[in-house]
Amino acid sequence: MDAQQQAAAENLKDRAYTRKEVVEIIRTVLGSIDKNNEPTAKLHNELSTLVSYIENMRSELAHMRSIEISHHHIPTAADELDAVVEETASATGTIMDACEKIEKVADSLTSPVSDDLANAVTSIYEACGFQDITGQRITKVVKTLKHIEAKVTEIINAFGHSGEELESKITDNDKKSLLQGPQIGSEASSQDDIDKLLASFD
Amino acid sequence: MVAVNKDMNILVVDDYQTMIRIIKNLLKQLGFNNADEATDGGMAFEKISAKNYGLIISDWNMEPMTGIDLLKKVRGSGNKVPFIMVTAESKTENVLAAREAGVNNYIVKPFNADTLKTKLTSVLGEF
Structure with a gap:
């Protein structure tokens, strides 16, 4: 690695990459690899596996409703x-x-x-x-x-x-449930609140 | 032997109001009626700077200033007031650190009234 490449590599170390960027970088590297050459074909396979792994992880995370x-x-x-x-x-x-x-x-x-x-x-x-x-x-x-x-x-x-986008869905789902246990602080209704509510039906 | 002055001012420092009440009530049962309170090391240090205390009973784990930092600050100011740490931190390194900082005795939570009396006696003398 020459000095310029090394400096570029040092700069890259400090950067956080998104999943999309990582996948894109790997795909670019894949595109530049000669699949017919035996040593680089192996590298090509490894990188392909890595792309699949990242994509699978993403879908698994979605599936887990993380x-x-x-x-x-x-x-x-x-x-x-x-x-x-x-x-x-x-x-x-x-x-x-x-x-x-x-x-x-x-x-x-x-x-x-x-x-x-x-x-x-x-x-x-x-x-x-x-x-x-x-x-x-x-x-x-x-x-x-x-x-x-x-x-x-x-x-x-x-x-x-x-x-x-998922958060609003969760809140709506939860509001539908009547089994939420004891209420916390300001969310809780006092006995007076409930009596007033009941009295409003009379 | 000098008799213990039960009218001395005692400062109880803990971020849990329940624990402050427990200690103050147990002190009262032992005849010590002049107990002030603080809920962290900073507040305690202000009180210690403004009033003459005969004993500090302090928790360790408080925010923003912990009991050990309070102890270091008190000792750093040259104040040799008896200081008892009352804490759930029971690891040897904690006890050693407190000792290093100049603590006079150490009570591990949960504790009972007999333990408090024994520790007070060891720090203040028989009463």
Whole structure:
């Protein structure tokens, strides 16, 4: 390789190529190879296989509905897990409010009842530590899911898909389902909202 | 032996409000009623710079400033306040790093009231 070729190769290293560009480059190389010459014929076969492999990968990705994974399943799973953290934090807060009230009542009682109550409340405080631990573990899982989501999106983009057209389809499909489990935050209706809705039919 | 001053100011640092409440309530049961709180190292350092604390009890894993960075900053400023790390990070390298940074004791989550009392005693003395 001469100096000019080497410089060109160095420049190419820093560039990211789309699937189309890679296939195009391989096809150009294929076109310039003499298929009747035995050593280059082998190279021709290898490159042909590579083109087929890339094209197959693209169709397999489409078949796997990988866009659904990156644009729908992973974000939904991450949102659900975030909601678990919020709900356990809120429930733990309620438990601790109750414990603090019990402690005040225990202070007005005499031993051994007050001691027994204080010990029981201590055990509840200790057990409430689960929320911190599970919260940290779930946050770690959410980060991992987001990392996977980013990588899957990169792969999809590299193979020339765009997620947008499929995303609207996914949302429409999902809206049709009545089995969506507990709602998250702002999407959820309160009992008041539901009572108002029911009352509007009267 | 000098008696432990139970009126000392204690700073509890954790990004989980639940854990702050647990530690503050357990401290209260042990007779320590003056506990402030902060939810990350930066907020804690501001409080430490503005007030005289007798003890810092801090989580490790917080954003934007972690507990270990807080510890380094506190020690870097020449403050020798007793510092207990309370964290789920239980790897040997974490404990060693905390020790290197100047931690006085280390509690692994989940912990119980007895562990907290034992560690307080080891750092502050019998109370």
